[in-house]
Amino acid sequence: EPEVTQTPSHQVTQMGQEVILRCVPISNHLYFYWYRQILGQKVEFLVSFYNNEISEKSEIFDDQFSVERPDGSNFTLKIRSTKLEDSAMYFCASTRDRGTEAFFGQGTRLTVV
């Protein structure tokens, strides 16, 4: 069964460093998303991406964050200068079409020290 894959599964980084989280969405999906979940808290929407541009973003997704689809398969989330409060599980998701069933990756646990 097709699945969304995320790498790495766990990333530890020093405060102030840049990190890139990678995702390979399901191949025939057109809409891509990033979410985060701080330990013990709700899953929070960060950004949605379609047709090589951001469709919608939350207030969390400030200038420190960016997304890119550098080729036909990868979808990346970059955090320019990490803060301690960026420590969370980051989930990538994709949908075939707008508003259809969302498939999530297993997540990348980001720890900022």
Place this chain on the structure above:
Amino acid sequence: KQEVTQIPAALSVPEGENLVLNCSFTDSAIYNLQWFRQDPGKGLTSLLLIQSSQREQTSGRLNASLDKSSGRSTLYIAASQPGDSATYLCAVSNTGGFKTIFGAGTRLFVKA
């Protein structure tokens, strides 16, 4: 601003029991509602998706209903099993379908 609330926060039931998980949302202008399952430290698995024009969806022992006008959804699990133990999340997408807001989840424990 859309807010999603799930009740109860936690639930412990004996195996075989039928149960209902509740979800409410404050803005009825939604595109769809989706129920997910999350196992500890893992990603989210989609269980059921209900479009805003639909009233319910069924998959196996699961049935989800949607009453958009009152801002409520329920997830019914029949004949619960220990393997159903997980956190169940309700999520609504806004009218554009691009942004999804999650509830905090109901943590379910099914005792053998």
